[in-house]
Amino acid sequence: MTKKILLSVFLLPAVMTFAQQYGGMWIPTELNEKEMKDLGMKISAKDIFNPQKASIKDAVVQFNGGCTAEIISPKGLLLTNHHCGYGQIQAHSTVQNDLLSNGFWAKNTEGELPNPGVTVDFIVDIKEVTNQILQGTDNLMEPELAKQIAKNIEIYKNSQKIEQYQSISVKPMYYGNKFYAYTIETYKDIRLVGAPPQSIGKFGSDTDNWVWPRHTGDFSMFRIYADKNNKPAEYSKDNVPYVPKHYLPVSIKDKNENDFTFVFGFPGRTTEYLPAIAVEKIMKEIDPARIAVRDVALKTLDEKMRTDDVTRIQYASKYASVANYWKKWIGEVEGLKKSNAVEKKVMYEGSLVAKNPEIKTTLDQLNKLYNDQAPFALNNAYYSETIRNAETLMLANLYYNYITSVETGRMDEKGTTALKKKLTSFYKDYNAQLDAKVTAKLLALYANKTDAQFLPAGFEKYKNETQNIPTIEEASENSIITGRSEVNGASLSKDIEKAFSNQDKLIKTLKKDPVFQIYTAMRDTYMTKADPQFTTLQTKIDALQKTYMAQQIATDKDRKFFPDANSTLRVTYGKVKGSSPRDAVSYSYQTHLAGVMEKYVPGDYEFDVPKKLIDLYTKKDFGPYKDKTGDVPVGFTATNHTTGGNSGSPALDANGNLVGLNFDRQWEGTMSDINYDPRFSRNIMVDTKYILFIIDKFADSKWLINEMKIVK
Template sequence: MRNALAVTLLLSSGIAMADEGQWQPYQMPSIADKLQSRGIEIPAKQLADLSQYPMNAVVGLGYCTASFVSPQGLAVTNHHCAYRAIQFNSDAQHNYLEQGFLAASLEQEPSAGPNERLYVTEAVTDVTAEVTAKLSDDPLTRYEQIDANQKALIKACEADDNYRCSVRSFHNGLEYYLIKQLIIRDVRLVYAPPESVGAYGGDIDNYEFPRHSGDFSFLRAYVGKDGKPASYAKDNVPYQPKSFLKINAGGVKAGEGVFVAGYPGTTNRYRLTSELKFASDWLYPTQAKRFQSRIDTINAMGAEDEALAIKYSGTKAGMANRMKKLNGLLDGFRATDIATIKQQREDEFRAWYANQQGDNTLVASLEALVAEQVQQIQTRYYFDNAQSSDLLQAAIALYRLAKEQQKPDEAREQGFQERDMKLFAAKLTRLDASFDKRVDKTLWLADLQAYLAQSNRVATLDAFFGDKGPEALAAELEGFYAASELGTQDKRLAWMGKTPAEFEASQDPFIRLAVALFDTNMALEKTDKTLEGKLSIARPAYMQALIDYNKVKGLPVYPDANGTLRISYGMVDGYQSRDALYKQPFTKLDGIVAKHTGVEPYKAPQKLLAAIKADDLGQHRVASVYQDPRSWLCRLFSCLDKPEDFNSVPVNFLSSVDTTGGNSGSPVFNGRGELVGLNFDSTYEAITKDWFFNPEITRAVHVDIRYILWMMDKVDHAQNLLDELELVN
């Protein structure tokens, strides 16, 4: 068995070499052979067409991914992606994070919150020529020209205000694409299991496997009675999407090909080795330390006040996830020595480029600019954090808005144009749901103390706090919160229409500080823009050379993730996590019971445990998650159990698809384009894929559709929602 497994792993890792890539949809025909080799039957040309199934059913949340699964605008995503919606509707009397939530009818579906949106990508257009035409050699002017060109394209695209458009840079400024998205402004909460299901295992299991997380929730898109997007109103009606996903109730088996569509956030695979070393040696450890301190503060204060704990639950969860990812990146860098691997590859590229061009000034000039950027980050890190108070951030944004509103709309900074005002107001409104002045003050005090303890000081901030010891500083901050009206929603919103002179005359301490910091922040922003202007020449030139080199080497050429719609493919497969430890690709209900201790984060709901104990699995029972033992797939992909040995409901499974943050909630499709799961995490060993894709250990973690259906059917009795779904086998 050991020798057979070794051969299996060798073969599977060799095949997995082809699974790297977060591909733009239009690139699908160029990798059609790779898709077919994985058993993806749906035509590549169809996947490239955003107007066709299944891509027109995949939507963005702005920070996660979701997908339509019914003709009535029902959308499924991760529990942690719907967390803000659940939190928004929770209080001490109705704690839906703890209890779960299920609307029995449309009338019982509450708003997910004023900031929640669904974005349906309808068109992606190459606008490189329009953005980069006739650019100046002066760095700041060049930056401003690129920005102006982008804003002009966005303005033309948004002639219909039902659409949100953006221009995104690909390959670090080598290419630009205009993204046109229908924006659904009325999003409602429909169904969410308790957090003890959605995040079973909590921070302990985060990025780990085996996992047993029911990380799913359902939202619904609503529009006006005319079928057009509209702000929340009680008489709005469910949105009717152009298509919705078919759900394969039979799920997938080990070795089957799958693909994922979603909105991955950021990767750095084409960055220099020096940038990786800076992240590894300084940036990530520094950030992780701050996150841990803030989490500890929120935990301590939340333990004494349940309402406070609910308010900051989403904030804390986000920081905990980020902190564990940072620690995973650091562990991964040490375990695999990615810096050395990248340096070797970079040296090979440099040698090739020098042979082609006769010099290496291209790389040297980029290295110099990166060194300048690193210095800026380190110099400003503590000053930026010292402005972290939510009320100070609100004041800074409001004063900037007053300044920007003195300009013509097309000349304003993005984020402060008329197109941004609804979201701007919604952000100010939503602050109440996740803000408590006691927590905000404590967190801000820690950041100010860290700033005052280091040498990169700024005179305007020191004028307020520089001469104060710990007790005096704490007392000063107490006075800030006592004297400010920005903690009140209507007072915050009222400042949106005021002039710079009114801000400058204000005695509100947060507004006074925002006004005092304005010139310093604008000067730093100008420095940033100047550097970005320089990088807008150096990075695209470097990327073009690197792309040419990769093509010569036969390596995949796809852009780093940047929050835009992408497709990744792979197969259901386990992996060798370390010596003598092979992790099989599926977990089952038995694992929930085995982990259950009755204490968070392993405190499964009693109704779930009762259903498992009663063996109430119904049609969701799976005899085996492996291929027929006579098939070549079974012989190749570790059929270690007998076919009848599984005999449970699959909970989570692994695949080799290439994902990262933002892919949370992404639909996982079988080869026919049917929904078989939701992406929600990566394994700990795979965290470093943001910088380097290692096919042997890179695995994504998905919640199995069979577990979702079983929860809906046998545990939460969501028959009204099951009736909406189109189930196939």
């Protein structure tokens, strides 16, 4: 009791210092407009989202299904993060023409590079459709409840009149207590316009990822193309730059602490309303397991990438993807501890129970379910991360699914073609010899960290990492899965059509494959001894979480609730602000080009700086992009509540002008997906002044600046 009282005394002043105790990722049709205006916003909610006429939402798109991007010119010029466009930049790179290292800047629209398969999605309209989707679901339990909801969603979607290039997506909110329908318009001709070299766009790389101070010019530029009627169309040389309903003016005004900002984008996933027991399991068990697996994979890849340029280019995008959440989870664990997240949840639950005793029954049931699930959840974390990060086992998983589909009659010609296309793309950037080492080390970790009840018979032989390496290398050499052995007279990695020419022989050979047999032993054991139990308990947890969510909303009348992020369009807002994350440590809200030079390490893969950028700094050739300090601002932080998927999101000022490009969060606040704490939670943005400085002075691409509306 004493601990709880002290904690509340400690937390209350910190919370009262900030306007947003709980953060917020608001549906743009349900904005907390009064608080936004109290914090300094000068436009209206209708200026942000209006389905009837042009508004800011018409300049914000979901980029390639994951990140966010924004339109910054009347000619469909798109701005997003360098790390969001990284895969496309890599796809256009070769050892001879390394766009990752050298950067790329089209001289005109004719020089812009097409990216097959890349899309951007506009949100045309948002409607709450809870009554329609929950019709006829009273008193239904799973799985009948899910079936009825799925049926209602299809009925609703089929009842709507849309264009052939549009689609409707219905999303649950508040754990299925509400539903919203999104009308989406998809454009498919997206071309690469410009990207700084990774010594700018990825400056600081993994060392600086998730941390502040930050000096990364994390941006890249694309353009949307449309047909002659300005409608979505597949790539064609006859397509023309898209003319948007709205584009964002770009501000190069100085920023000051406590300036109002808001971020508009597609945050991926948060879980703000979990019970304390769930947060404790994540902090103490699940995240540490995920971190351990990725730690091994990343160290093994890094050793090779540092000494071999071919491997560095091959694995650049994959390594960055794996490292991103590895480091995020490390920060998340530290942040949950530092912010006393579990204790705060326990206190909040106590306050809810005091108002509504029925909630105690729900929480008691959730506590029991999470404890019952714990061993299965831990195995799920180790198993899924091992299969995901050992590419050889991931390939085996793809072939396992192929065989199952063939044998159950679910694999048609279209499915086979799609698989072959996916495999061809995968093998292009796959190093079987390198991944044999990764797989060997991860199998050793799995064998040592997994409870014996979840291990296949005889799996103890993989516990010794040193002995594993030659064993797995030999299996890899004799495997058709790795492409090092042939089937039907061809290698799967070199001539996939020929290798697939005799399906029966391919399947028969796969089943005898040494790598395939290792994978199937792991899979069969997991699917028998862990997955059914994990899934059954999770279904019960999900149903109770829905109840608990409804109880929170009904009971806590003083709290304004927003739904957890689920990759739908959201608005978050806050103020430009520095931070004091630890005793005697204070961070300013702004970094400058001088900081890039302070970190400069010649030839280093993370902290090298291009000569031209050094020359511009030395000459102080900053043009109109310097601030009141006389230096070029690079990045800044604010209290906006962001997460993955907000990468590339526009950061806007009180008037709706673009002032920054969201790309990261501060290390001490990465736990904000689970527990937003205003003392530590900061989003990190590239300053628009730095973006325009690089485009204009470094890239000599003033033709792009001339497209934009610059607010001085």
